[in-house]
Amino acid sequence: MNQQGESVYEAGYLDIYETTIRNSPADVKSSDPKSSVLKRNKSKSRLKKILWLTCLLATLVFAVCVIALLAVLLDRQTSISSMLRANEISRPASCLELKQSGVRSSGIHQIQLPDEHVPIEVFCDMETDEGGWSLVASIHESDISAKCSFDDRWSNYAPNADTYKGRTNWENSMIFGEVRKCLYDDYKNAVFHKISASDVMLWHVPSFLPISKAKNEATLRYRTANKFLGRYGANLRNLFRDHFPLKPVTGFRKGATGMKSLISSIIEMKYQNKGWYSYPVIHGTDRIRDEKLFPGYINRVTFRSDEGTRSIRYGIEHRDDHLQFYGFSEAATPFVYLNVIGNDLQRSKYFQIQVRSDRTNPNPAITKFENISSSGNFNLHYHAIQFANKSMRTECRFHFYVSNEKDWRSTPPTLFHQTDETITSRRQTIYSIEGVPRRVLFGYVLLFRNTGEKYTSVELDEIAAFFVKAVAKFPRLMNEWRYADPLVVPVTFDKGSEESVLESAPENMTKYIDAGNLQFTSYNNYGFPNAICPGVSVSSMSPEYACMGGISNDISENGTCGDFAGWNGRSQGAEYGRGRCYRGWTEIPCDSNGFSHPSSDLSSTILIFYR
Structure with a gap:
């Protein structure tokens, strides 16, 4: 260092020294100038910490103020909602409440x-x-x-x-x-x-x-x-x-239950008849075979209308929603087949029950019966045909329909008659109800008696009376579809x-x-x-x-x-x-x-x- 530079450095150092001495307390002894510089740096650091703490405090204060403001706003909103709910409660919620509040105009x-x-x-x-x-x-x-x-x-x-x-x-x-x-x-x-x-x-x-x-x-x-x-x-x-x-x-409809109950009631008829012969009826089949009667089959039943035929299987419900009917037969003795006919839309002008047997019976004594029996508003009209022979058991086919114009709204057939009878190689009969019948019960029962015994008109009238009383116990049968x-x-x-x-x-x-x-x-x-x-x-x-x-x-x-x-x-x-x-x-x-x-x-x- 030259002499001039040394003079400048010395002068600066003396200035710092004098300043330090001058600003120091009287009871503090002088120290080295380098220590004073370090103290000043520490003071600046403390100042920065104070400023940082001040900012943090201000931020906290600001946050508290915001939270307080939000609380006030929320409280006001709650008050407004409460006022709205109170307003809703006070406003009528129906025309009846309007009427009760004094409104008179429609x-x-x-x-x-x-x-x-x-x-x-x-x-x-x-x-x-x-x-x-x-x-x-x-x-x-x-x-x-x-x-x-x-x-x-x-x-x-x-x-x-x-x-x-x-x-x-x-x-x-x-x-x-x-x-x-x-x-x-x-x-x-x-x-x-x-x-x-x-x-x-x-x-x-x-x-x-x-x-x-x-x-x-x-x-x-x-x-x-x-x-x-x-x-x-x-x-x-x-x-x-x-x-x-x-x-x-x-699937299931109530009609099946009502029909089964009715058939069960009709079957009880056999206990009131003398000389009754029980034949086997097997569920799911469409004919009866009994060697004690004769070789071959009997009682193949077909339900017919002007729109088709339906072969009947024992114990199986069948229905036609188009023609509005449902039929049912129980696999029991005597065989009973019932068909609830609606035909509200008048789609068929007739309904028939055909019965066939593969039975030869030379020179049978054929007797036909017809009558009407009533119970309250129910009317039963029957036709029966009896095949008798001294050496064979007596067969009687009992066909009938029941109507009730008041409770069932029935439209009875205008004609109920036998349309076909064949007694040569096969014994076949067809009974028909005609004239667009509506809301009637159409049925058939197969009756058998022991050899040589015949049904009389009085007995068949009693059977008819028994049947119509049984049907009268089911006044809602037409609604059970x-x-x-x-x-x-x-x-x-x-x-x-x-x-x-x-x-x-x-x-x-x-x-x-x-x-x-x-x-x-x-x-x-x-x-x-x-x-x-x-x-x-x-x-x-x-x-x-x-x-x-x-x-x-x-x-x-x-x-x-x-x-x-x-x-x-x-x-x-x-x-x-x-x-x-x-x-x-x-x-x-x-x-x-x-x-x-x-x-x-x-x-x-x-x-x-x-x-």
Whole structure:
């Protein structure tokens, strides 16, 4: 280092030294300048820590302030929600509550349903039976020939009942349509499933009118008055979903149980007959073989109509949903075959029971009997033919039908007679009921007596009396084709009457309906249900011609899959080309003044109210 540089360095060092001495406390002894520099660096480090702690504290304070602010906002929100809930509670939730709050005018009003933050518009009838009726749904048929189309919201297509797993709009919480256009299209609001009600009311109103004119223009207005909904979930959604579901069913029907019980009652007849001969009847076979009678077979039974034949096997139930009949025979002695014939759609003009035996019987003594026996409203008409020979056991074939025009709504045959008799190589007989019989019991019993003993007319009359009394114990036999009993509720008319309901009913259905009722979940003989029968209860095997909504597998032009089901009747050749209808002996188109509703019904909308 040169002399000048050394002078500068010395001067700087002296300055630092003087400054340190000058700023040091008097009681602190001087130290080396390098130590002072280190102390200053430590002071700066402490300052940084203080600044960091200050920032951290400020951040914590800020966080506390934010939390406090959020708590205040949350408290305010809770207060607002509480106010909203209080407001909802105070707002009427139905037209009945509106009525109770002082609203007197019918029309469209706002209500607040439970668990809903937005009020909805609903049409209220504040006049009928002191008012308070809420409109919940409308059933509108836009095109009766389009079956289960996109706008048929109250019906479902089920090509196979076994695989149907859906739930209809009668049973779910779907909503659709607008209250102001409920006479133009299907409509269903949330009131349908959200409120509790006691009764329902229906209006039949011409379509395409403003809702304000519905009451005055309605052709029918009626309501229930027995608070029946309270027993079935308090609204229609719960009634259908939980008590009367609209689900097609197959398999077991109640008829088999009733038929077996009836046959068992008839079989008891043998204990009251002297000289009775018991022959073997084997389950699943179609004939009887008994060497004590003779070699060969006897009693091959065939059930016939003008649409085909059916060979009968013992103990096996058989049915025909097209012709609406079911038959059954028990594998027991005596052999009894019974057939419950519906034929509501008049597809067959006759039914026959044919009996054949591979039995040669030279020169038998043939005796024929006929008579009528009654018990209450039940009438039994029988024909019996007896084959007797001194050297052989006596065979008597007892054919009969039972009718009850009051309880069963029977249409008795116009003719019951023997149509064929062969006694050469084979003993064959055919007995026929004709004239489009409907809702009758058609049967046959095979009677045998010991060798040389004959039946007398008195004994056969006693058998007939025994049979008709046994049948009279089953007054609901004609309803046992059903899979389940429907719910029937009486109604009170505010406009129209039972007579006006019958006037618009299909001609061929009037025999099977009772006006002045509502019927829920009515099954047809195919196992498909209909939701509601408006204004009527139906005992027919084809309720779809008087009821509406539900499920079907028939989407043909005149089928039954639609909101108004089969209200447009049946066309010639419907249902696989086999449809036939008769008036007397004359075949007519099936929809010709028979099963269709008037055009005024087809162009109407059904409104459903709760209260």
